[in-house]
Amino acid sequence: MRTLIRAKFVYAPGFPDADSLLIDQAEISWVGQFSAIKYLDLSFDQLIELPDYFVTPGFVDSHVHLSATGALDTGVDLRETKSAKEALSILKSFVQESSNSFILGHGWEDTNWPDRQDWNLDSLEPDLVGRNVYLSRIDVHSALIKTPIASGIVKEKQHHQVRKFVQDELPQAQRRANISAALAGIASKGIVSVHENGGPAVSGKSDFLDVMDIAKSIDVPEVFGYWGTTDLSEVQALNAFGAAGDLTVDGSIGSRTALLSEPYADDQGNSGVEFLSTEEITEHLIACTNLGIQGGFHAIGDQALHSIALALEAAQKVCGIAQVRAARHRIEHAEMLDSKHFELFSSLGVVLSMQPVFDELWGNQNGLYEQRLKAKRASQMNTFASIAKAGITMAFSSDSPVTPIDPWRTIQAAIAHHTTEHRISARAAFTAHTRGGWRAVKDDQSGVIEPGAIAHLAIWSAPNFSVTIPADRIRAWSTDERSGTPPLPDLADGLPRCVATIRSGRIIYDSENIWVND
Secondary structure, eight states: OEEEEEEEEEOOTTOTTOOEEEEETTEEEEEEOGGGGGGSOOOOSEEEEEEEEEEEEOEEEEEEOHHHHHHHHHSEEOTTOOSHHHHHHHHHHHHHHOOOSEEEEEEEOOTTOTTGGGOSSGGGGGGGTTOEEEEEETTSSEEEEEOSSOEEEEEHHHHHHHHHHHHHHSOHHHHHHHHHHHHHHHHTTTEEEEEEEEOTTTTOHHHHHHHHHHTTOTTSOEEEEEEOOSOHHHHHHTTOSEEOSSOBSSOOTTTTOSOOSSOBTTBTTOOOOOSSOHHHHHHHHHHHHHHTOEEEEEEOSHHHHHHHHHHHHHHHHHHOHHHHHHHTOEEEEOTTOOGGGHHHHHHTTOEEEEOHHHHHHHOSTTSHHHHHHHHHHHTTSOOHHHHHHTTOEEEEOOTBTTSOOOHHHHHHHHHTOSSGGGOOOHHHHHHHHTHHHHHTTTOSSOSSOSTTSBOOEEEEEOTTOOOOOOHHHHHHHOSSGGGGSOOOOOGGGOOOEEEEEEETTEEEEESSOOOOOO
8 A cells, every 4th residue: 555644744854844755565655745746646545644743763662671561561560669668568559459470560769768678578478478579670680579599689690590580480471461562552652663682681581482473463563682692502593683682791880780990989899790701792792793693782880891892802803893893783771881992882883772761860960870979970971972973873772661661751861961961962862763773783774764765654743843944043953955854842842642653664553543554
């Protein structure tokens, strides 16, 4: 079916006056002004009139955990709790109402709880007989748990073991329901593709296989599955896209397990945890490069990122720059990347999958990052502007369920970074959340509206949004041909609402019944 969409405007940098586009099967075949159609030889089967809405490329979320995201809909949501007492009250109510043998929850953040010492399951023991409990901290690097193999608060390798136990023993029906719920919710946010970050220490094979099986449907966002292990035969057996994602070099700032070059300010003597040595990282990168497999790691602390930089240099010497670039290795988070490594990462085509909402939540004055690192080190985190200026590809994401899946909130966080010098423009942030996500999976063509591109689109409603551009402002923005592109919505007026999401020319979310699939 050939579908012509006429909207308030179409966000297409190469076509600054566009208000329409034509979709032929899965591709965009024309972009321009509706008024020009009468002069062109264009035919279409259906016309969709959207005078109050605007069209953009669909978003890509480059780091998610689907089953854990879906579990928030069926489990215990602790993200807004302000004390252990409140969290335990919510948990008790859920336990008493649920018949599940596995009680899953997420989101507790005890940094500022006045009664954090009371965060345990002792008071609920009578209600937990014969049941398993897994409550992940907001950063998912520690958890409060009750299982046959361990109980209490666990972190580091013990946490990995417990998480694997939960994923392996969780009833499949419950897991698949969570995955399906997550994909449906993701589609409603204007997201056309996600990168699932699985691995033996994160989710387990059963979880990963269920994710990829459900993702075979053409009616959900496209899923690229990463398996975080150094066992490349396992990666190939699972048909994973890459041996990357949550292959952890270190932990997180919140759990004081991110690997630092200097100790934590609030835990002297502790510099974090090293899960992979420089030698192990090097071996993995060389093996991946030689096989043409995309490799990558979870790394947050400056020392962890320095180890990766050393490993990349070693891999370059062994494999050559062209072969390393072709592999397009990636790093998740990269929050404390040192500027001395910018040139190396840029020259080797490394992709950084980053989460601006981390700064929104924890980068404020006296916030988590300052508590753990003090102000000077905290102000050097998530340096989006410098990374972009260095020519390093950024792919934005939520790391859901760590932060909510909300692309416009992510863009808002990037343009309002707590450290002014690290802020980027709305256009740059939007690019990182669209084209950046496609580049992270070695697709340099998708994520833009132009003839010949795959029709991965989202349709939006925005409050008080006007596309009128004062003439004296156009040249002030830029001197290139894109300078006339209408601006993205002013997010201070409220975040846009997704009306519809289109993957490969096919509707996967439609809140107002505007579309007819063939």
